Amino acid sequence: MNILIIEDEIKAARSLENLILHLQPNSRVLAKIQSVEGAIDYLSNNPSPELIFMDIQLSDGISFDIFKAVKIVCPVIFCTAFGEYAMEAIKENGIDYLLKPFSEDDLKNAFEKVYNFKNIFQKASANDLIDIISRITDQESKKTSFLVFKNNKYLTVKTDDIAYIYINYTSPSLVTFKGEQYDVNQSLDHLGSILSDKQFFRLNRQYLINFSAVKEVEHYFGRKLFVKLTVPTEEKLLIGKDKTAMFLNWLEER
Known part of the structure; x- marks a missing residue:
């Protein structure tokens, strides 16, 4: 399989190439491109690759600008640290959406998806295809783990192991079901989006x-709800009356 990598970080591009060739030794990386302008030039003057790995934020802009300038007919696997571009990626041949840092298993699953859906691409209508990818992306574009640093070590914390995230002084901290706590350098708003x-x-x-951390919910003064978790928190978790219906619906929709 002929593959094109569009990634503005040189080390990340080399690492991705090595991982691709490790998993797909019969594949060939045609080029590693760092910019929107470079990608447009390459795709305008060379045969189409069979698959593109594409970062979204490049050195000179957003990779979606590439699609405005050239027609891309092969599937694209988007690799990015940001989750908010998932729906736009679907519209631009996106077959998978890997959130950095992704693992070897994530990449292996992406390749399996390319091969598994090859026949679907040939048979399904455009609307069918968008619907299929939308369902997949909705589940898989969300964050599944965090890379954290503590005691001079990098660790991976799975989201399934996180009981809650809270603002600890000025920045968020992850608290696991085992009571372990790790600081992260992203806002709570951003964490909620990914x-x-x-x-x-x-x-x-x-x-x-x-x-999975919700133990029980009680009525509280002023039509609020008092939420108790299986893991202790430093303060009472109260939900205002304006969000009680939304929260109860969230609990019920399982």
Whole structure:
């Protein structure tokens, strides 16, 4: 398979190439391109690759600008640190959406998806294809793990192991079901956008909680709800009356 990599970070592009060739030794990486302008030039003057790995934020702009300038007819696997572009990626031949940092298994699954859906691409209508990819992306574009740093070590924390996330002084901290705590350098708003809204609920300005961590819910003064988790929190978790219906619906839709 002839593959094109569009990635503005040189080390990331080399690492991706090595991983691709490790998993797909019969494949060939045609080129590693760092910019929107370079990608447009390459795709305008060379035969189409069979697959493109594409970062979204490039050195000179957003990769979606490439699609405005040239027609891309092969599937694209988007690789990015941002989850908010998923729906736009679907419209631009996106067959998968890998959130950085992704693992070897994530890449292996992406290749399996390319091969598994090859026949579907040939047989399905455009609307059918968009519907299929939309369902897949909705489930898989959300964050599944976090790379954290503590005690001079990098660790991977799975989102399934996170009981809740809260604002600890000025920045968010992840708290696991085992009571372990790790700081992250992303805002709570951003974390809420990249986590599955079926799994996590934004309780208030300070807390995001995992459905699996909810122990019980009680009525509280002023038509509020008092949420108790299986893991202790530093303060009472209260939901204002304006969000109680939304929260109860979230609990019920399982």
